[in-house]
Amino acid sequence: NAGVMQNPRHLVRRRGQEARLRCSPMKGHSHVYWYRQLPEEGLKFMVYLQKENIIDESGMPKERFSAEFPKEGPSILRIQQVVRGDSAAYFCASSPGGRHNPWGEKLFFGSGTQLSVL
Amino acid sequence: DAKTTQPNSMESNEEEPVHLPCNHSTISGTDYIHWYRQLPSQGPEYVIHGLTSNVNNRMASLAIAEDRKSSTLILHRATLRDAAVYYCILRDGLTSYDKVIFGPGTSLSVIP
Numbered sequence: 001n002a003g004v005m006q007n008p009r010h011l012v013r014r015r016g017q018e019a020r021l022r023c024s025p026m027k028g029h030s031h032v033y034w035y036r037q038l039p040e041e042g043l044k045f046m047v048y049l050q051k052e053n054i055i056d057e058s059g060m061p062k063e064r065f066s067a068e069f070p071k072e073g074p075s076i077l078r079i080q081q082v083v084r085g086d087s088a089a090y091f092c093a094s095s096p097g098g099r100h101n102p103w104g105e106k107l108f109f110g111s112g113t114q115l116s117v118l
Numbered sequence: 119d120a121k122t123t124q125p126n127s128m129e130s131n132e133e134e135p136v137h138l139p140c141n142h143s144t145i146s147g148t149d150y151i152h153w154y155r156q157l158p159s160q161g162p163e164y165v166i167h168g169l170t171s172n173v174n175n176r177m178a179s180l181a182i183a184e185d186r187k188s189s190t191l192i193l194h195r196a197t198l199r200d201a202a203v204y205y206c207i208l209r210d211g212l213t214s215y216d217k218v219i220f221g222p223g224t225s226l227s228v229i230p
Contacts, residue, residue, distance in 0.1 A: 004161075033218060043162070043205075043220040056217045091161050093218075105209070107154070107218060109161030 002026070004094050005074075006110035014118050019079040019086070021113045025094030031055075032075040033093040033107065034067055043091065049075060050097060079115075087117045121145070122206045127225040130196045138191040138224055140206030145186050149208040153180065153191050156203045156223070165191065165204070169211070201228045 005024040013019050025032050030051050035043040045059040049069040060067065064082075069075040079086055093107040123141045130136040142151065152167040166173055166180045168189070173180040179192040193200055205223040210216045 035220070042203075042222040043156075045217055045219050048217045058217070093161075106152075106164045106167070107162075109163065112161050 004092060004108050004110035006090075006092050006113050008113060009111065010114045010116070012116045012118065013082050015083055016081050019082050019115055019117075021077040021079075021090050021092075021115070022074045023077070023092030023094075023110060024074040025092075026108050029094035029096050029108070031095045031097040031105075032069050033095075034075075034077050035091045035093070037089045037091060037112075039088075046077070082115075082117045084117045087115055089114050121208050121219070122221055124204070124206055124221060124224045126222065127227065129227045129229060130193075130200075131229050132198060133195050136193040136196045136200070136226065138193070138204050138206075138226065139188065140190070141188045142206070142208055143187045145208060146210070148211045150211050151180065151182060151186075151189050152207050152209050153178070154205045154207065154220075155200075156205070157199075158202070162205065162220075167209070196226075196228045198228050198230060201226055 004026055007022050011019055032049045034046040036046055037043050047060050047067045048056040051069055052071050064080045066078045089112045091109055091112045093109045095105040095107050150167050150169050153165040154162040155165050156162040166175055166178050168180045168182055181190045203223040203225050205220050
């Protein structure tokens with residue numbers, strides 16, 4: 001069973017371009033979380049998705065950022081018109097979802113995408 | 119947003135035990151205590167979790183105070199590979215829909 005896969009591992013964009021970050025959750029997992037980590041800082045929650053639904057996007061900037069988790073295919077974090085301040089590591093995590101794990105489920109993280117904006 | 123507080127950093131000598139504290143004074147009865155760690159340039163990984171009783175696994179032990187307002191992650195023999203940021207978080211056991219908030223964590227340095 002492969003772990004959470006994120007690609008690309010490194011992404012370089014010029015200011016004003018679009019960045020698309022992909023996250024394939026573990027097999028059977030229906031919940032996906034996205035986090036952003038600036039250098040020397042902690043993980044900042046961005047968005048929490050279930051298949052075809054956004055559960056909580058309170059950590060997402062209101063403009064330029066969007067996320068989706070379609071019925072088929074990976075979850076996508078999309079950043080339009082990138083700026084230098086978007087440079088960070090973006091981590092995705094997945095969990096099974098549902099009420100069969102009442103103790104609060106483990107999160108399984110990917111290795112992250114390092115976005116650099118020139 | 120984080121509901122836990124941890125020291126910013128700690129140091130340990132290699133092969134000695136390490137006790138990483140976490141305060142969660144506003145914990146509710148249904149909150150589970152989870153620990154994750156993040157090695158340099160990697161995504162976080164699950165370490166251990168518990169509710170009321172102390173827990174042991176191959177990675178670490180978790181000691182939970184009787185009033186549950188604090189807990190301690192114990193690494194029995196620190197190795198250089200244990201140098202990481204350790205995060206203590208609370209997960210609500212009643213819902214499958216809680217966003218997971220990480221605090222700054224404790225940066226553990228292991229001295230050879």
